[in-house]
Every structure is written in structure tokens, then in C-alpha cells.
Amino acid sequence: MQSRTPAGRTGRPRNAAADAAILAATRAALVELGWSKLTLGDVALRAGVAKTTLYRRWAGKNELVVDAVAELFDELTLPDRGSLAADIEGVVLQFATILTRPEARNGLMAVVAEAARDDALRERIRASIVDRQKRLVLAGRARAQARGELPPAPDTGEAARTVDLIFDMVAGAVVHRTLVSAEPADEEWVHGFTRVLLSGLAAAGP
Amino acid sequence: MQSRTPAGRTGRPRNAAADAAILAATRAALVELGWSKLTLGDVALRAGVAKTTLYRRWAGKNELVVDAVAELFDELTLPDRGSLAADIEGVVLQFATILTRPEARNGLMAVVAEAARDDALRERIRASIVDRQKRLVLAGRARAQARGELPPAPDTGEAARTVDLIFDMVAGAVVHRTLVSAEPADEEWVHGFTRVLLSGLAAAGP
DNA sequence: GCATTACGCTACGACCCGTAGCGAAAGCAC
DNA sequence: GTGCTTTCGCTACGGGTCGTAGCGTAATGC
Known part of the structure; x- marks a missing residue:
């Protein structure tokens, strides 16, 4: 703030x-x-x-809009749908829903674009939006471990890289679908996407 | 043009x-x-x-930059690396390389952001950048079919949706990695990403 | 009361926008 | 060649936004 x-x-x-x-x-x-x-x-x-x-x-328009948009993503919660796959699907769907709102569509990509030439701004985005929501990934993994769906303590370095990859794939795909392809990231699409994502992670893991 | x-x-x-x-x-x-x-x-x-x-x-800055950036992506070619997986990895790596150039980083996201409120601009982006490069997906699939890596004639409706999904995942993930996470989409990352993507597509297909 | 900071307001130069108007240049048809 | 048409370079303009300075006033702590 x-x-x-x-x-x-x-x-x-x-x-x-x-x-x-x-x-x-x-x-x-x-x-x-x-x-x-x-x-x-x-x-x-x-x-x-x-x-x-x-x-x-x-300081200016950029910083203001970052803060204004960041608040939107605080609505995200990790639903308990009974399985890792269903939980993730729920979060992705929430994320997609937020991106249907015009204030998110109009602001998010613009500040990302500005951040290409502004290191401080990019850091602000990372801190107040991206890293702030990585809590969801961590919470999801913890819950899945408690359920026994994931091994309890994977290699920390590899795990961090996997979290980053998941984030880039989820956020990237949903944003691209919504803002570039301009097609709705609805339940059907989210279901197909998470199926590919989770199958890929499971198969490529070992 | x-x-x-x-x-x-x-x-x-x-x-x-x-x-x-x-x-x-x-x-x-x-x-x-x-x-x-x-x-x-x-x-x-x-x-x-x-x-x-x-x-x-x-007509204005938006249209001009779209055309200026679109030319950058015409450099993309489908390399013949011997297998579908390797070919795809090659294209993704080329895409990532283009996104390291400042004119691409600075222009692409900005026009995408503007397109959120401008249907004509979004259509121009789709036509001159996105759809224009779908040739790569089509060529890759054709070559894989010739190699026998893919069945010759899948269901057309399902196939089109899969192409769109692949595009959203590839472009989205690389862009997010490059511009938001601000980490290099280098060979190692691209390799890990395509492995997850292709494993997921193979496992989730049937 | 006094120092200090935040606030609202006005005004300002600087910059960019997008367009109009003009004369000159470069083609084509004849 | 003579016209006709369209493009080009140039200048100038009103309109809008930027970001800041200056000033008087309001709200705190000491």
C-alpha cells in the first residue's frame, strides 16, 4: 500500500x-x-x-493502477473440493472470473506492459500481485500432502521451480485465452486445461 | 499491411x-x-x-505498433529436429528468443492491453499475429502425421479446440515467464515446459 | 500556542494529439 | 506536352494532459 x-x-x-x-x-x-x-x-x-x-x-499512473488491480486478486481463495485436481480447477476458474471484470482486463496487461521498461514497477507487480497469490499454490500443495495425494517433502529447489512453472502456465494460459484469443475461460475450458496441466505434471515429474 | x-x-x-x-x-x-x-x-x-x-x-499508435511488432514474428520457422517434441521445443524456443528483444517486449503487451477495449484492434492482432502463426501448429501436426507420430485425421472440431488450447498455453506461458516473472525462458525452462505440455496432451487426449 | 504535516485550490509551462490548409511532386490518360 | 488525381512535406492550430509550485487552511502532537 x-x-x-x-x-x-x-x-x-x-x-x-x-x-x-x-x-x-x-x-x-x-x-x-x-x-x-x-x-x-x-x-x-x-x-x-x-x-x-x-x-x-x-508516483504516477502505473503505481496507482497496480495497487488498484492488486486488491482484486485478494478475493481468491482455495476452495475445498475434495481433490487436488478439483481444488486447482476451482482456483483457476476464480482467476478466470476475475479476469472477466473490465477493471482487471483493462488494467492488468497495461501495467505489465509498462513494467517491461521499469524494474521498480515490475518488482511492485511481483510483490503485490504475483508472489502474494502464490500462497494459493502453497496451500494447495500442503492440503494435497495432507490428503496423501503428493509426497510430503519434495526437493525444495525443484519444488520452487515447479511452483513457478505452474504459475506461469496457469496465469499465462488464462490471460492469453481471455485477453488475446478473447474467448471465455469458462468451466469447460478450465476443465480441459487443468486436465492437461495436471496430467503433464504427473507424467513429467519422474 | x-x-x-x-x-x-x-x-x-x-x-x-x-x-x-x-x-x-x-x-x-x-x-x-x-x-x-x-x-x-x-x-x-x-x-x-x-x-x-x-x-x-x-489510424493511430495502436495500429502502427501492431504492424511493427507483427513483422517480428514472421521470422518464426518450424525446425526439423526429428521428432514432434523436439520440433515444438524448437519453435517455443524461437518464440522465447523473439520475446527477449525489447521492441517485442515493449510493444506486444501494450497493444494487447489496448485491445481489451477495442474490438477492431483485437481482431487486427488476431489476424496479423496470432492466426498468422498458427501455420506453425498446422505444419507441425502435418509433419508429425507424416512421421506416424499422430493419427492422420482427428475429429476436426476437437482438433481446432486443441490447437487453440496449445496456442494459449504456449504463448501465455512464455509471455508470462518473460514479462511478468521476468525470468529468462531459456533452453532448460523451455525443455521442462514442453515436456509437461506434451505429456499432458498425450495423457489427456483419450 | 507552536511546529509540523496534510489538504484543497489555482495557475502554470511543457508536451503531445490529431487535423486543416497550402503548394509542390509524381504518376496516368489523352 | 496538358490536365487530373493523389501523395507528400510543411506549418500552424486548438484542445487536452502532465507534473509542479505556491498559497492559505485544517488537523494533529508537544
């Missing part, structure tokens, strides 16, 4: 509610205007704050 | 060389400035044409 007023600090404290209002206004502007036509002046107007206030909290 | 001067047409013909110069200048500007700081005035200056000429041929 952006506005943590340092603790032992004098002076007027920041209006915490303004942060939420600004991020909500950013998402609303993303829906109505998309990335390229979104202006900070308009966001400030929607949020009911002065443009200068917005600039005091965020 | 943009500048096909209609055949039975009178008047001064368009300078065909200008198209190539403009697209090359666009790629150069993408490398140096990235998407957001790229301006059409600057591209025109680099290409040695007037800004008005550029606007007569392309």
Missing part, C-alpha cells in the same frame, strides 16, 4: 479513507475509460480529492 | 519504401522509449516522413 503514515510522526495525519476512495475511483475509471484514456485528474475528481493529494501518495 | 495502393488507381502512388521505414522507426522508438513515451511525431521524424503522412496510413 501507499499511505502508511509513519508511526512516531507529528503533523496532520493522512486521511486513510482517501486511499480506498482513490483506488475505488481508479477501478471505476478503468471500467469506463480503459487504461489509455484514464487521467489522474479524472481519478482525483471521482475520488473527491485534489489532484495534488493523489500525486503526494502515488 | 496498411499501404496497399489500390490497383486501378490514378494519381501519385504511395512511396512503398516509407512503410518499411516507418515500421522500422517504430521498432527503434519502442526500443529507446518504450510504449508510453513513444510519440507519432518522433516516429515520423526518425522515418524521415511528415507526421501527416503517417496519419494518412495508420
Whole structure:
């Protein structure tokens, strides 16, 4: 987040509610205007704050939209559907559902594109979106191990690489399906995709 | 392309060389400035044409960059490495190599992001980049069938869906690995990825 | 009360956009 | 050659956004 007023600090404290209002206004502007036509002046107007206030909290459009979009993915949870395959399918479907929302479609790829030339921004995306959601993979694996579907303690280095691969495949495929192919990542598609993914992981593991 | 001067047409013909110069200048500007700081005035200056000429041929930044980036992917070829798996691995590696180039990284995701709110642009991307490269999948399958690695004539509807799925998985995973995770999609990674993909397709097929 | 910080507001130069208007150039038909 | 048509380069323009500076005011802690 952006506005943590340092603790032992004098002076007027920041209006915490303004942060939420600004991020909500950013998402609303993303829906109505998309990335390229979104202006900070308009966001400030929607949020009911002065443009200068917005600039005091965020460095620019990129950072603002990253924070606004990151909140969307906090809705993700790991459903308990009884098996590893079904759990994963559930998460992928949730992810696909979030990507149907215009504020996610319009914002996510744009900041990723900007991050191609901005290391700090890419790190911000990784920290507040990607790595933040890797908890799902870890939780899923832990639950599967408890169920006995996976061996308890695989090689840590190999395991980390596998987590990264899974993430790239899941997020990449869903995003490409949704935003480039522009076809719905519906239940049927998600089912076929996770079947290929899990079969491949199982077969290629040993 | 943009500048096909209609055949039975009178008047001064368009300078065909200008198209190539403009697209090359666009790629150069993408490398140096990235998407957001790229301006059409600057591209025109680099290409040695007037800004008005550029606007007569392309509707705007989005369309221009799509065409400039699309040319990059025409370099893709289907190598003959002896087996379906090796061929696919070769193509994926070529794709990953193209994505290491800054003009591709900076341009591709940006236009995809813009396409989220622009149906015509998305269609242009599909036609001039995605569908245009599906030739590789078709050629690979044909060659594999000739080798006897695949049955000669699968169900057409199911086959088309599988091609789409392969495309979403390959392009999505490589792009996510390269641009979001910001890790190199090198030979080792590509090898592991294609192994999972092909194992999954083989196991989930029947 | 006093220092300090946040806030809203206004104004500003800088930049880019996309278009209009013009004269000149380069083809084709005759 | 003479026209006709279309492209090209150039200049200029209004409109919009950017990011910042400056100022007076509001809200805290000491």
C-alpha cells in the first residue's frame, strides 16, 4: 500500500479513507475509460480529492493502477473440493472470473506492459500481485500432502521451480485465452486445461 | 499491411519504401522509449516522413505498433529436429528468443492491453499475429502425421479446440515467464515446459 | 500556542494529439 | 506536352494532459 503514515510522526495525519476512495475511483475509471484514456485528474475528481493529494501518495499512473488491480486478486481463495485436481480447477476458474471484470482486463496487461521498461514497477507487480497469490499454490500443495495425494517433502529447489512453472502456465494460459484469443475461460475450458496441466505434471515429474 | 495502393488507381502512388521505414522507426522508438513515451511525431521524424503522412496510413499508435511488432514474428520457422517434441521445443524456443528483444517486449503487451477495449484492434492482432502463426501448429501436426507420430485425421472440431488450447498455453506461458516473472525462458525452462505440455496432451487426449 | 504535516485550490509551462490548409511532386490518360 | 488525381512535406492550430509550485487552511502532537 501507499499511505502508511509513519508511526512516531507529528503533523496532520493522512486521511486513510482517501486511499480506498482513490483506488475505488481508479477501478471505476478503468471500467469506463480503459487504461489509455484514464487521467489522474479524472481519478482525483471521482475520488473527491485534489489532484495534488493523489500525486503526494502515488508516483504516477502505473503505481496507482497496480495497487488498484492488486486488491482484486485478494478475493481468491482455495476452495475445498475434495481433490487436488478439483481444488486447482476451482482456483483457476476464480482467476478466470476475475479476469472477466473490465477493471482487471483493462488494467492488468497495461501495467505489465509498462513494467517491461521499469524494474521498480515490475518488482511492485511481483510483490503485490504475483508472489502474494502464490500462497494459493502453497496451500494447495500442503492440503494435497495432507490428503496423501503428493509426497510430503519434495526437493525444495525443484519444488520452487515447479511452483513457478505452474504459475506461469496457469496465469499465462488464462490471460492469453481471455485477453488475446478473447474467448471465455469458462468451466469447460478450465476443465480441459487443468486436465492437461495436471496430467503433464504427473507424467513429467519422474 | 496498411499501404496497399489500390490497383486501378490514378494519381501519385504511395512511396512503398516509407512503410518499411516507418515500421522500422517504430521498432527503434519502442526500443529507446518504450510504449508510453513513444510519440507519432518522433516516429515520423526518425522515418524521415511528415507526421501527416503517417496519419494518412495508420489510424493511430495502436495500429502502427501492431504492424511493427507483427513483422517480428514472421521470422518464426518450424525446425526439423526429428521428432514432434523436439520440433515444438524448437519453435517455443524461437518464440522465447523473439520475446527477449525489447521492441517485442515493449510493444506486444501494450497493444494487447489496448485491445481489451477495442474490438477492431483485437481482431487486427488476431489476424496479423496470432492466426498468422498458427501455420506453425498446422505444419507441425502435418509433419508429425507424416512421421506416424499422430493419427492422420482427428475429429476436426476437437482438433481446432486443441490447437487453440496449445496456442494459449504456449504463448501465455512464455509471455508470462518473460514479462511478468521476468525470468529468462531459456533452453532448460523451455525443455521442462514442453515436456509437461506434451505429456499432458498425450495423457489427456483419450 | 507552536511546529509540523496534510489538504484543497489555482495557475502554470511543457508536451503531445490529431487535423486543416497550402503548394509542390509524381504518376496516368489523352 | 496538358490536365487530373493523389501523395507528400510543411506549418500552424486548438484542445487536452502532465507534473509542479505556491498559497492559505485544517488537523494533529508537544
